Amino acid sequence: MxxxxxxxxxxxxxxxxxxxxxxxxxxxxxxxxxxxxxxxxxxxxxxxxxxxxxxxxxxxxxxxxxxxxxxxxxxxxxxxxxxxxxxxxxxxxxxxxxxxxxxxxxxxxxxxxxxxxxxxxxxxxxxxxxxxxxxxxxxxxxxxxxxxxxxxxxxxxxxxxxxxxxxxxxxxxxVTGVFTTDPRYVKDARKLLAVSYDEMLELAHLGAGVLHPRAVEFAKNYQIQLVVRSSTEKEAGTIIEEEAAMEQNLVVRGVAFEDNITRVTVIGMPNSLTGLSVIFTELAKNHINVDIIIQSTLSEQLTNLSFSIKNEDLAETICVLENSKEKLKYERIESEAGLAKVSIVGSGMVSNPGVAAEMFEVLAENNIAVKMVSTSEIKVSTVIEHDEMIRAVQILHDVFQLSGSPVRS
Amino acid sequence: MxxxxxxxxxxxxxxxxxxxxxxxxxxxxxxxxxxxxxxxxxxxxxxxxxxxxxxxxxxxxxxxxxxxxxxxxxxxxxxxxxxxxxxxxxxxxxxxxxxxxxxxxxxxxxxxxxxxxxxxxxxxxxxxxxxxxxxxxxxxxxxxxxxxxxxxxxxxxxxxxxxxxxxxxxxxxxVTGVFTTDPRYVKDARKLLAVSYDEMLELAHLGAGVLHPRAVEFAKNYQIQLVVRSSTEKEAGTIIEEEAAMEQNLVVRGVAFEDNITRVTVIGMPNSLTGLSVIFTELAKNHINVDIIIQSTLSEQLTNLSFSIKNEDLAETICVLENSKEKLKYERIESEAGLAKVSIVGSGMVSNPGVAAEMFEVLAENNIAVKMVSTSEIKVSTVIEHDEMIRAVQILHDVFQLSGSPVRS
Known part of the structure; x- marks a missing residue:
């Protein structure tokens, strides 16, 4: 048995x-x-x-x-x-x-x-x-x-x-399963019949909130088939399993989003081997969770560093950075609160290099400015104005053909 | 330490x-x-x-x-x-x-x-x-x-x-300790400074309710000094310890009482070796707690058996006895509900044979009819009408000189 x-x-x-x-x-x-x-x-x-x-x-x-x-x-x-x-x-x-x-x-x-x-x-x-x-x-x-x-x-x-x-x-x-995006905000969000562990991890981290990331990691490591389903409704839920077990006809499996994001930029920091580690070690010590990190070298000597945090961590983050100013020797700090993160997730992206470009294109066409970008093999995240968040989610949900009948992965 | x-x-x-x-x-x-x-x-x-x-x-x-x-x-x-x-x-x-x-x-x-x-x-x-x-x-x-x-x-x-x-x-x-009787009913009840384990056991069984009998037994077996005291008041409580450690100037240490008692009498039961065991085994199987048991032989052939139970167990007790009638061959059952048990407790009684007699005498002088009697080395229990209970307790409390300043055992 x-x-x-x-x-x-x-x-x-x-x-x-x-x-x-x-x-x-x-x-x-x-x-x-x-x-x-x-x-x-x-x-x-x-x-x-x-x-x-x-x-x-x-x-x-x-x-x-x-x-x-x-x-x-x-x-x-x-x-x-x-x-x-x-x-x-x-x-x-x-x-x-x-x-x-x-x-x-x-x-x-x-x-x-x-x-x-x-x-x-x-x-x-x-x-x-x-x-x-x-x-x-x-x-x-x-x-x-x-x-x-x-x-x-x-x-x-x-x-x-x-x-x-x-x-x-x-x-x-x-909830009855994992959705292409949050059905409370996008009315034609559809339940996924299956997602891969990695996709679920990205969706979970991005705020889908159905399953804890640690549990998904565990399931992936031990190849346990997970099923997310409703405790009150009888309908079948969403199966979470290894990619190989699934059909691969959808490039993007879901659109995740999260508000309450602040971007912090450290401007004009002299290039050094230890700068990054000093900043993020200090932030971690103070229990400040950093999400996206972007570094761009201005010149051979200077670097700009941007990262995203929760709005409520801004004051403490600035305090930490001020305390390290002597060590880091940066020029100044800028920050912008009231942002949001919108991400597309799908393991099909690995073999479809045009997906990120399509995302940026459609956001631009709709006059939505992208403030930060971060990509992984199965995810593209953009940071945009909070007020544009739901519109961006709806547009991406349509463009990547997620609206429709229950999505067969 | x-x-x-x-x-x-x-x-x-x-x-x-x-x-x-x-x-x-x-x-x-x-x-x-x-x-x-x-x-x-x-x-x-x-x-x-x-x-x-x-x-x-x-x-x-x-x-x-x-x-x-x-x-x-x-x-x-x-x-x-x-x-x-x-x-x-x-x-x-x-x-x-x-x-x-x-x-x-x-x-x-x-x-x-x-x-x-x-x-x-x-x-x-x-x-x-x-x-x-x-x-x-x-x-x-x-x-x-x-x-x-x-x-x-x-x-x-x-x-x-x-x-x-x-x-x-x-x-x-x-409560602040163990009392000579229940201070809610007898206003000059006094706190005992010390009682012996055995006395406490009798007092506990008789409804003093301060300490569970099993805990007292345990303390007695391992000679642990117990102290019962108030969690809100600072005053010293009652010490419970071995008799030898205590002064012995009080014959009776306390008057305990309990209402809600029914007496059941099985009349005209032929003498046999197994009659008693049949009755009390059946009652125990049905979780009926029997307290006092009195047997008196009517003649060479016949016995009357009385025992006390809680009022609420009467119907089931009669049912158990009816079911065993064929085996027990008794003549009839009588019962009397609405009784109470009043007991005097004190380890000094062992060496004072007149104590029980004094108790019966004072109850008789006050027109309180005694329906059942049971004695142990440190306790005399009487079953009387429920309506006489508090009066009997007050009388016995006075007669045995328990009213007064805190009792030094």
């Missing part, structure tokens, strides 16, 4: 009724003759409630104690789901992260899984029991409860699927 | 403010130069909330899953208290039952502790860290989370005190 891993997020298990309908989805899969492992998150807003409790107690709660606190959320969900399944005649057992053998680095708040001892889970599956595992959590080598950070339950599900050699890992969520 | 174990119940940790004041009590003890282990229960009504969640999911939730669910309550409290202590400059670490090495029988809902591996707790104490342990929970040999049942956090505290060779175990609660 094959193993199927199903993951349900917090909104899917928000109350007793929703837990019952999750139980129905699990039973459906069990009835097909599969061994089922279910990974669940904390119920709805319960994590927020726990965070508030901690805030009421301490201004700087230790990360270890936060993990101790927050992991109770998933522990509650697993027990309730196991009760619901058993009550309906399908024997089930709940396992916390440590009981399910999920080992992590000795880190709190954002640990990575370093291994899974599947003995216990396999024993239960062997007896025909549905195994319900707490997402988002694991155990360190010295027996402390750790959490995996954001998107942690996705990672738990994929890692378990890999360790158990599962046929597939289904991620149930509040 | 000595080890002190402090236990705080659910009402003492009901909200952020109360957790802060628990932190203050712990810090006070730490400041005296002691190593401190704190055992806490779930916050206020949080266990009830979890039980309601389970009821919303399943009519017969498995006990294993109930344990998985309920143990999150203490896990939340330990993390919050550890945060509060650390924030105030006193390094603290929270440990769940399994992390603290608390091993139980392979039973859910009502497990007994079978051993404690104190390695981890001692390591932390050795580094000057305050250890905050989740009460009420442990781990079975095969790695399942178990709970100790009612009064479980008291037991956790006492068992840890025993395993750690602690100087004493302080049970903080919402």
């Amino acid at each position: 094959g193993v199927i891993v199903q993951k349900f997020g917090g909104t899917s298990v928000g109350d007793a009724k929703k837990i019952q309908s999750v139980a129905s989805r699990v039973i459906e899969e069990k009835e097909k003759g599969n061994n089922v492992v279910v990974v669940v998150s904390a119920m709805g807003k319960s994590t927020d409630h726990l965070v508030d409790l901690a805030k009421g107690i301490a201004s700087q709660p230790s990360k270890r104690e936060m993990d101790m606190l927050l992991t109770t959320g998933e522990q509650i969900t697993i027990s309730l789901l196991a009760m619901a399944l058993t009550e309906r005649g399908y024997p089930a057992i709940s396992l916390t992260g440590w009981q399910a053998g999920i080992k992590t680095e000795p880190v709190h708040g954002n640990a990575r899984i370093i291994g899974i001892n599947t003995e216990r889970v396999e024993k239960e599956l062997g007896e025909g029991i549905i195994v319900v595992v707490a997402g988002f959590q694991g155990i360190t080598e010295d027996g402390a409860i750790s959490t995996l950070g954001r998107g942690g339950s996705d990672t738990t599900a994929v890692a378990l699927a890999a360790a158990l050699n599962a046929e597939k890992c289904e991620i149930f969520t509040d | 000595g080890v002190i174990v402090q236990k705080f119940g659910g009402t003492s940790v009901g909200d952020a403010k109360k957790i802060q004041s628990v932190a203050s009590r712990v810090i006070e003890e730490k400041e005296k130069g002691n190593n401190v282990v704190v055992v806490v229960s779930a916050m206020g009504k949080s266990t009830d909330h979890l039980v309601d969640l389970a009821k919303g999911i399943a009519s017969q939730p498995s006990k294993r899953e109930m344990d998985m669910l309920l143990t999150t309550g203490e896990q939340i409290t330990i993390s919050l208290l550890a945060m509060a202590l650390t924030e105030r400059g006193y390094p603290a670490i929270s440990l769940t039952g399994w992390q603290a090495g608390i091993k139980t029988e392979p039973v859910h809902g009502n497990a007994r502790i079978i051993g404690i591996n104190t390695e981890r707790v001692e390591k932390e104490l050795g580094e000057g860290i305050i250890v905050v342990v989740a009460g009420f929970q442990g781990i079975t040999e095969d790695g399942a989370i178990s709970t100790l049942g009612r009064g479980g956090s008291d037991t956790t505290a006492v068992a840890l005190a025993a395993a750690l060779n602690a100087e004493k175990c302080e049970i903080f609660t919402d």
